Structures are given as structure tokens and as C-alpha cells.
Amino acid sequence: MNTPFTATTNHAISHMNVGDGIEPITVIGTEDIRNGFDPTCLEQARNSRLAPGVSHLVLNPDAHGGYGAPIGCVLASPTHIYPGPVGVDIKCSMSLLQMDIPEEELRNKSVRRAIINAICERTPTGAGKGQRSVRKSRRVSRALGKQVALEGASFGVCDQLGIPPDWATKCEDAFHVGFDGTAGTLGERLDVLLASGLFPTFESKVEQLGSYGGGNHFGECEIVRIAEGAREQAVAETFGLMDRRAAFLSHCGSRGFGFQLANHQFNTLQTQFAAKGWAYPGNDKELVYAELGTNEANDYICDMSLGANFATVNHLLINALVLEAFQEVLPGTTGHLVYFISHNIARKEQVGNQEMWVHRKGATRAFPAQHEGLLNTPFYETGHPILLPGNPQDGSAVMVANPDAVQSLYSVNHGAGRAMGRRAAMRTLNQSDVDASFDTKDILTNCRTYPLDEAPAAYKDFSEVLRSVEEAGLATQVAKLKARFVIKDSDKSLRGAA
DNA sequence: ATGTCC
Numbered sequence: 076m077n078t079p080f081t082a083t084t085n086h087a088i089s090h091m092n093v094g095d096g097i098e099p100i101t102v103i104g105t106e107d108i109r110n111g112f113d114p115t116c117l118e119q120a121r122n123s124r125l126a127p128g129v130s131h132l133v134l135n136p137d138a139h140g141g142y143g144a145p146i147g148c149v150l151a152s153p154t155h156i157y158p159g160p161v162g163v164d165i166k167c168s169m170s171l172l173q174m175d176i177p178e179e180e181l182r183n184k185s186v187r188r189a190i191i192n193a194i195c196e197r198t199p200t201g202a203g204k205g206q207r208s209v210r211k212s213r214r215v216s217r218a219l220g221k222q223v224a225l226e227g228a229s230f231g232v233c234d235q236l237g238i239p240p241d242w243a244t245k246c247e248d249a250f251h252v253g254f255d256g257t258a259g260t261l262g263e264r265l266d267v268l269l270a271s272g273l274f275p276t277f278e279s280k281v282e283q284l285g286s287y288g289g290g291n292h293f294g295e296c297e298i299v300r301i302a303e304g305a306r307e308q309a310v311a312e313t314f315g316l317m318d319r320r321a322a323f324l325s326h327c328g329s330r331g332f333g334f335q336l337a338n339h340q341f342n343t344l345q346t347q348f349a350a351k352g353w354a355y356p357g358n359d360k361e362l363v364y365a366e367l368g369t370n371e372a373n374d375y376i377c378d379m380s381l382g383a384n385f386a387t388v389n390h391l392l393i394n395a396l397v398l399e400a401f402q403e404v405l406p407g408t409t410g411h412l413v414y415f416i417s418h419n420i421a422r423k424e425q426v427g428n429q430e431m432w433v434h435r436k437g438a439t440r441a442f443p444a445q446h447e448g449l450l451n452t453p454f455y456e457t458g459h460p461i462l463l464p465g466n467p468q469d470g471s472a473v474m475v476a477n478p479d480a481v482q483s484l485y486s487v488n489h490g491a492g493r494a495m496g497r498r499a500a501m502r503t504l505n506q507s508d509v510d511a512s513f514d515t516k517d518i519l520t521n522c523r524t525y526p527l528d529e530a531p532a533a534y535k536d537f538s539e540v541l542r543s544v545e546e547a548g549l550a551t552q553v554a555k556l557k558a559r560f561v562i563k564d565s566d567k568s569l570r571g572a573a
Numbered sequence: 574a575t576g577t578c579c
């Protein structure tokens with residue numbers, strides 16, 4: 076059978092040619108992974124590579140079809156910005172909170188159940204849900220909501236929300252700025268958006284700070300297992316990981332605020348393309364773009380930054396609320412943020428000797444030790460933590476990048492990646508089997524019935540994805556995370572129940 | 574991902 080991939084000297088890295096004289100797509104993945112990519116994913120990768128101004132494209136082992144571009148790709152351009160390869164959930168991210176609770180203390184189911192309830196009283200799940208829908212809600216004023224969008228995790232914002240201010244130093248980016256590199260243009264843009272009526276009730280978006288949302292978003296209590304090996308253990312110590320103690324992994328983004336910003340951008344840019352009769356890359360309107368320096372690009376960069384700042388504070392607030400919940404059940408518990416890192420964002424980075432917008436869509440930044448992007452961070456000597464959710468039954472991973480990550484635009488995957496669509500999962504998987512699989516492994520959830528489209532079986536084999544990254548030489552596992560309970564959106568969830 | 578059709 077014909078394969079679109081050509082071999083390199085590393086069996087987990089191959090190339091996909093898209094035309095003569097065009098640098099091919101870099102594909103990360105073992106043969107099993109390469110043969111598993113869906114046709115939509117490969118077509119989107121080709122369209123993205125051939126799109127105007129795009130100079131590099133990397134396809135990750137967890138890739139599958141997305142909005143215009145694959146979920147699980149990295150796209151770099153020195154001249155253009157692409158909203159699709161950032162995604163609808165601007166700055167969807169992972170964060171990890173390490174606590175000092177020994178694993179023995181979580182053996183007791185009733186202790187875990189009490190913590191689940193304490194968390195669900197503070198951090199709501201589900202579409203449209205915000206602080207109004209939980210008992211122990213945090214009130215955030217409209218004025219503070221604006222400050223959040225403009226400043227991200229600034230000292231003032233953290234102080235007002237009860238977020239330890241040093242957590243801002245454990246963020247990939249604690250804040251994002253406007254197209255000119257200042258927060259000034261961000262403020263002007265937010266005023267324009269608020270006056271335009273895009274947010275009839277800005278308050279309804281602000282009150283979603285400290286909430287998970289739905290879909291693949293989750294919170295998960297983990298037991299940390301640090302890898303063997305001198306380098307791994309030294310890195311784990313720098314990361315602040317604690318072996319055989321509880322940690323909390325969170326996955327969520329910018330909620331309705333980011334969605335609305337992204338959606339408005341797609342509509343605005345597609346209207347402009349239609350009015351001017353411009354062609355879409357690959358005839359796919361989801362791959363709409365703006366050339367840097369235009370008003371359209373400037374507006375997009377501002378809107379992305381506003382959404383990104385919201386997502387950052389959303390994550391930090393969730394972590395503060397989750398720590399509070401653990402402390403309510405287990406008084407004296409201490410915790411610190413290990414890291415907060417996105418997998419849906421565009422950042423300005425050096426690629427070779429050129430500055431580019433690196434778009435990571437379902438891809439995680441992976442800067443190794445001594446990368447200049449880590450100067451003045453706690454991770455310059457080690458590389459930063461890479462937080463990768465697998466699935467609650469097979470575990471998740473913390474990794475650190477190797478110098479070879481240069482081959483993938485200093486990026487790795489963002490998780491396992493979907494193996495089947497939501498509809499197929501709902502049709503194929505059996506509810507009682509899925510629920511029983513959690514019982515068997517003694518993993519509690521807040522759901523009466525686990526959402527089938529989110530069952531581990533709906534995702535790719537995480538170990539094969541990790542093997543791809545490791546054998547490609549991009550990154551090394553520092554710790555494994557084993558789930559003890561999961562917080563997910565479910566129609567029948569036990570939100571805040573006693 | 575998303576008040577699951579802004």
C-alpha cells in the first residue's frame with residue numbers, strides 16, 4: 076500500500092511531501108501511529124502546509140481532524156497569523172498542583188468522595204456553568220473581569236482572587252499583550268468589543284472564572300510516581316514534584332469568553348475573504364488568515380491575548396479553589412503550582428534565525444534546558460515541565476524536553492488524541508462496561524454515568540503516543556500520574572451533592 | 574471547544 080510518508084534516520088520521525096521544492100511536513104509517530112491518522116487530518120495538514128506564509132508544519136502523534144488544521148499540529152509563519160490553528164478554545168491548557176498528601180490518605184473512598192464534593196462546591200462543570208451554579212461561589216466584579224482580560228495573572232489580579240502571586244512564575248506565559256507588545260492596545264480593543272455589543276452580558280462570561288466547562292475538560296486527582304534515573308529525579312526536584320503524593324491535574328481553557336472571541340474572529344475574517352473574493356487555503360474557510368501588520372491581524376492578536384489572559388486566570392483560580400477544597404477535608408494540606416502550560420495558542424518565537432508566530436493547536440511547547448525562552452524562569456537549567464494528559468485509567472505524564480525537540484519546532488503532543496469521533500464512541504461503547512472499568516480500578520468520579528464519548532477507549536493508546544515522542548528523541552518522562560478520582564461534566568453528575 | 578445553531 077502506498078504511504079504518504081518518507082523515512083528519516085529516526086523511525087519515529089518521517090516526512091510527508093506536499094510538492095516539489097517545498098519543505099515537507101515533519102511527522103512525529105511510530106509506524107502504528109502514522110498508519111492511524113484519519114484522512115481528514117492528513118488533508119488538513121497538507122492544506123495548512125501549503126497555506127500562504129506558512130514555512131513549517133509538524134504533525135504530532137496524537138493528531139486528528141480539527142477546525143481547518145489538525146488538532147495535534149504546529150504551524151509556523153513569519154508573515155501571517157492563523158486563527159484556526161489556535162482553535163476555538165483559545166489557550167486551552169493544562170495545570171498541575173502538587174500537594175503534600177501521602178497516597179495512603181486517599182485510599183479511603185469516603186475521604187476521596189468528600190474531596191470530590193468539596194471541589195464540586197467550588198468549581199462547576201458543564202457548558203454555560205459558572206460560579207452562580209455552585210454553593211461556595213466566588214464573586215468576581217465586572218471591573219475585575221476586565222482587569223483579568225487585560226493583565227492576566229498580574230500581582231493585582233492574583234491578590235484580589237486569592238491566588239498565591241508566586242504561581243505566576245510557574246506559568247508558560249502569565250500574561251499576553253496586544254499586537255504592539257503592550258497592554259495598551261489590548262485595553263483599546265476590549266473597549267471596542269464591549270461597546271460593539273459582542274458581549275451583551277460580559278458579567279456572564281466573567282462569572283465563568285474558576286470553572287471547567289465540558290467536552291474533554293476535566294480535573295483529576297493523581298498520585299505522582301517519579302521516574303527512575305538520576306537526571307529524571309533531579310529534574311523532578313526542580314519541578315517541585317513529590318513522589319507518591321497527591322497532585323491535581325486540570326484541563327480547561329477560556330470558556331465562553333474565549334469561544335466568543337474566536338467565533339467572532341472567524342466570522343469577521345470569513346466575511347472579509349468573501350467580500351474581497353480571496354481564496355481560502357485548500358478551499359477550506361476554516362483556514363482563514365490575516366497578514367501581519369493589517370488591522371485584521373492586529374485585532375486577532377489582541378482578541379487571542381484577551382482570551383488567553385482569561386484562560387490563565389481561570390486555571391490559577393481553579394487551582395486555588397481546588398487547594399481550598401482539599402484543605403477543607405484534610406486540614407493543614409499545603410500545595411504549590413508545578414506548572415501551567417497551553418496547547419492552543421500562537422506565540423512569537425525564534426525559529427532558526429527568524430522570528431515567527433508559532434501556532435500550537437493541540438500541541439505543547441517543549442523548550443529544553445538552556446533555551447533562551449526560559450531565561451529568567453525557574454526552569455532554565457532543566458527545561459520546563461510538559462504536562463500531558465493520557466487517560467484516567469492508563470495514567471498521564473510529566474515530561475521534559477531534550478535538545479532534539481528542535482526538530483519539532485520545540486513542541487510535543489498535547490495528550491492521547493481521539494481515536495474515534497464522539498458519535499462513534501456513543502454508539503460503540505457500552506455504558507455499564509465503561510462505568511465498571513472505573514470501579515475495577517478504584518477510580519472515583521463525580522458522574523453517575525461516565526460520558527461515553529470521553530471514555531478511555533475513545534482515545535488513542537497513550538503509551539504508543541508517548542513512545543513516539545520518546546523514540547523521536549523529543550522529550551523524556553519525568554513522572555507518571557495515576558488517577559484516584561476524576562471531575563468531569565456529565566448531565567447526571569453529583570455536582571455539589573452531599 | 575461552545576448557553577452543543579451567535
